[in-house]
Amino acid sequence: MNTTTTIAVSPAEIEELVSGFQDHSLPAERWTHQAHLIVGTYFAYHFPLEQAIYYLRSGIITYNVATGGKNTHERGYHETITQLWAILLKAFVQxxxxxxxxxxxxxxxxxxxxxxxxxxxxxxxxxxLFSTQARALWVEPDMAPIDVAE
Incomplete structure (x- = not known):
């Protein structure tokens, strides 16, 4: 018996998450890993990589502050993770x-x-990945090159 559940995303859900992220109305408890991926895929789908990274970076930093979070060397925005996911999402979409x-x-x-x-x-x-340097700045991977296998 297959117990795997397929996740389906609707255009309305994407619009709600992206709009809520951009105008900071998305409740912090809804800013889940899945929401991050949907918003990241939106930017990867619509923009070149550098622009997608810019929109995600500025959006996450301002969203965190607007929803009561902080961006410090220990929590909040993480440059390397943001760029890693942007690269993965762009490659996946392409x-x-x-x-x-x-x-x-x-x-x-x-x-x-x-x-x-x-x-x-x-x-x-x-x-x-969890170093202060990687949180603040892009660092190259130390385990394997970033790639989405064919």
Missing amino acids: KKCAGLSLAESCTALLNSPYAAQEIMFRFYSKDL
């Missing part, structure tokens, strides 16, 4: 989502191994 709508792309991502938080550790050791 390699795996040709011809798919944004909602279909988000659904494909969330039902793939690339949605797992632990994927970060394919590329980075915990010591490096």
Whole structure:
């Protein structure tokens, strides 16, 4: 018996999450890993990588502050994780989502191994990824090059 549940994302859900992220009305408890991925996929789908990173960086920093969070050397915004996910999401959209709508792309991502938080550790050791340097600045992976396999 297959107990795997497929996650489906609707255009309305994407709009609600992206709008709430951008105008800071999304409640902090709804800013989950899945929400991060949907918002990140929105920017990866619509913009070149550098622009997507810019929008995510500035958006996460301001969203954190607006919802009562802090961006410090111990919590809040993390530059390397943001760039890593932006790179992964852009590569996923380009390699795996040709011809798919944004909602279909988000659904494909969330039902793939690339949605797992632990994927970060394919590329980075915990010591490096959770260092103050990696939080503040982009650092290159120390485990493997960043890639979305064909």
